[in-house]
Amino acid sequence: MSSPSETPPVVAHHPALRHxxxxxxxxxxxxxxxxxxxxxxxxxxxxxxxxxYAIYRNVYYDAFAAGSHxxxxxxxxxxxxxLICSSLTMALGVHAAALGxxxxxxxxxxxxxxxxxxxxxxxxxxYADKFHHDLVPGPRYSAESLHGAHGEALSADTARxxxxxxxxxxxxxxxxxxxxxxGVPIIAIMAWxxxxxxxxPAYYTPVEVTGLYWHFVDIVWIFLFPLLYxxxxxx
Amino acid sequence: xxxxxxDPHAEPHDHVVPVGTYILVFLALMVGTAVTVAxxxxxxxxxxxxxxxxxAVTKAGxxxxxxxxxxxxxxxxxxxxxxxxxxxxxxxLGTGADFLGHLFLNLGSPGx
Numbered sequence: 001m002s003s004p005s006e007t008p009p010v011v012a013h014h015p016a017l018r019h020x021x022x023x024x025x026x027x028x029x030x031x032x033x034x035x036x037x038x039x040x041x042x043x044x045x046x047x048x049x050x051x052x053y054a055i056y057r058n059v060y061y062d063a064f065a066a067g068s069h070x071x072x073x074x075x076x077x078x079x080x081x082x083l084i085c086s087s088l089t090m091a092l093g094v095h096a097a098a099l100g101x102x103x104x105x106x107x108x109x110x111x112x113x114x115x116x117x118x119x120x121x122x123x124x125x126x127y128a129d130k131f132h133h134d135l136v137p138g139p140r141y142s143a144e145s146l147h148g149a150h151g152e153a154l155s156a157d158t159a160r161x162x163x164x165x166x167x168x169x170x171x172x173x174x175x176x177x178x179x180x181x182x183g184v185p186i187i188a189i190m191a192w193x194x195x196x197x198x199x200x201p202a203y204y205t206p207v208e209v210t211g212l213y214w215h216f217v218d219i220v221w222i223f224l225f226p227l228l229y230x231x232x233x234x235x
Numbered sequence: 236x237x238x239x240x241x242d243p244h245a246e247p248h249d250h251v252v253p254v255g256t257y258i259l260v261f262l263a264l265m266v267g268t269a270v271t272v273a274x275x276x277x278x279x280x281x282x283x284x285x286x287x288x289x290x291a292v293t294k295a296g297x298x299x300x301x302x303x304x305x306x307x308x309x310x311x312x313x314x315x316x317x318x319x320x321x322x323x324x325x326x327x328l329g330t331g332a333d334f335l336g337h338l339f340l341n342l343g344s345p346g347x
Contacts, residue, residue, distance in 0.1 A: 029309065036312045040319035047323040051330050058334060073272065080268050088261040091252075091302045098251055208304075215302045219295045225268075226287035230275035 016203040028205045035209045039216050046175065046220055053168045053227065060161040066146045066154055067165030068231035070135065072126060076229040079122050080221065086115035087218040090187075094211040097204035102194060105207065109191035112214065116184050123177055130166065137167040169228055176224060179217045186210055250307040260301045267294045 014024050021027035057064045093108030134142040143159035154162065190210050193199065199207060271290045279286060300306040305313065 032308070033311060033315070036315045040315045043319040043323055044326075047326050050323075051326050054327060055330055055334055073275075077268065077272050081265060084261065084264045084268065087264075087298060087302055088257060091257045092254065095252065095254060095257065212303055215298050218302075219298050222294045222298070223288075223291050226271050226275065226284075226291055230271065230287060232275060232278070232283040 014202055016205075024202060028208075031205045031209055032212070035212045039212065042216060046172075049168065049171055049175070050223075050227075053172065056164050056168065057231070060158070060164060062148065063154070063158045063161035064165045065231045066143075066148060066158060067135075067162045067169065068228060070133070070146055071169070071229045072129070073229050075122055075126055076225055079119050080225050082115050082119045082122070083218050083221050086112050086119070087215055089115060090211050090214045094204070094208050097194060097199050097207040098201060100199075100201045102197060102199075105194040105199065105204075106191050109187050109194060109207075113184055113187050113191070116180050116187070116214075120177060120180055120184075123173065127170075130170075135166050137163050137170065141166070172224055172228065176217065176220050179213075179220070183210075183214055183217060187214065250304070252301060252304065252307070256301055260297050263297055264294050267297075 017024055017027060021030070089108045089111040093105055093112060096104035096108055130136055133145040134140050135145065141163050143154055143162045146154055146159070146162055148154055148158070187210055190207050194207065267290050271287055274286050274290070275283065277283075299316065305316065
């Protein structure tokens with residue numbers, strides 16, 4: 001029998017538990033909360049450019065519709081599907097990590113990287129087309145390849161304002177692509193760690209936090225796709 | 236979080252979402268994408284953009300609730316997301332109201 005004055009027995013704890021946390025549960029909640037706070041910041045970060053987009057689209061509607069119709073709806077739709085698939089594989093990767101399935105975790109994370117790379121590859125094809133048609137804002141910008149709702153040439157004003165559409169197109173999709181370019185190596189590190197048995201049912205927080213980030217990037221695209229690619233000529 | 240306070244040595248016992256739920260959410264997101272594209276080819280007058288945004292918000296809600304586990308997460312995370320959405324709405328509605336005000340009060344287009 002130990003008397004109350006003796007030092008308490010050392011409780012064996014998980015090696016991933018940092019000394020300033022009482023339990024794995026509070027540590028995990030803190031990490032996830034931190035990611036949600038970051039995501040809240042990210043929403044405001046994208047929000048500024050979205051507000052600029054909303055205003056200019058309403059002021060220069062014809063220019064934005066003409067610019068939007070030059071974008072490839074087929075490629076945009078494929079990319080949306082690719083990104084949703086990558087969100088599914090990410091969710092399944094986190095799921096596998098929670099169940100301690102090492103091989104499945106690595107497989108799903110690698111699939112997520114592959115799908116993310118496909119998305120970025122298609123984006124490169126789309127950007128190259130804009131360069132080819134001189135639709136990149138700057139001194140070489142030319143609206144000659146754009147046309148109105150009935151195939152007519154754009155007025156000088158509309159042609160000039162269409163540059164604003166492409167500035168916001170590159171700004172929004174570029175910022176989104178940058179998030180994916182940052183996300184891919186992070187997922188690769190998670191896959192490497194998972195492959196080396198760093199995670200298990202008691203500790204897979206890094207995988208889950210990475211998943212939150214990746215799903216957020218997916219959500220941004222869910223809004224960007226209809227806003228940029230699907231502006232109707234009518235209305 | 237208070238629900239963990241009872242047993243300081245408890246390991247996290249997460250709500251594991253069944254794989255079937257993920258597959259259903261995935262299918263709903265794919266259908267939502269198809270409906271978004273199809274609806275963009277219909278002439279809905281001023282409603283094209285609201286319909287597209289309504290579908291996008293629904294899709295985002297599914298991703299947040301299930302893929303991001305918010306449905307099973309502490310309310311504290313909901314507050315942070317809610318605060319961000321609130322201020323985003325404030326930003327968009329505030330600038331939007333200013334824009335409409337200029338139009339309706341004939342103060343000239345804010346873009347010129």
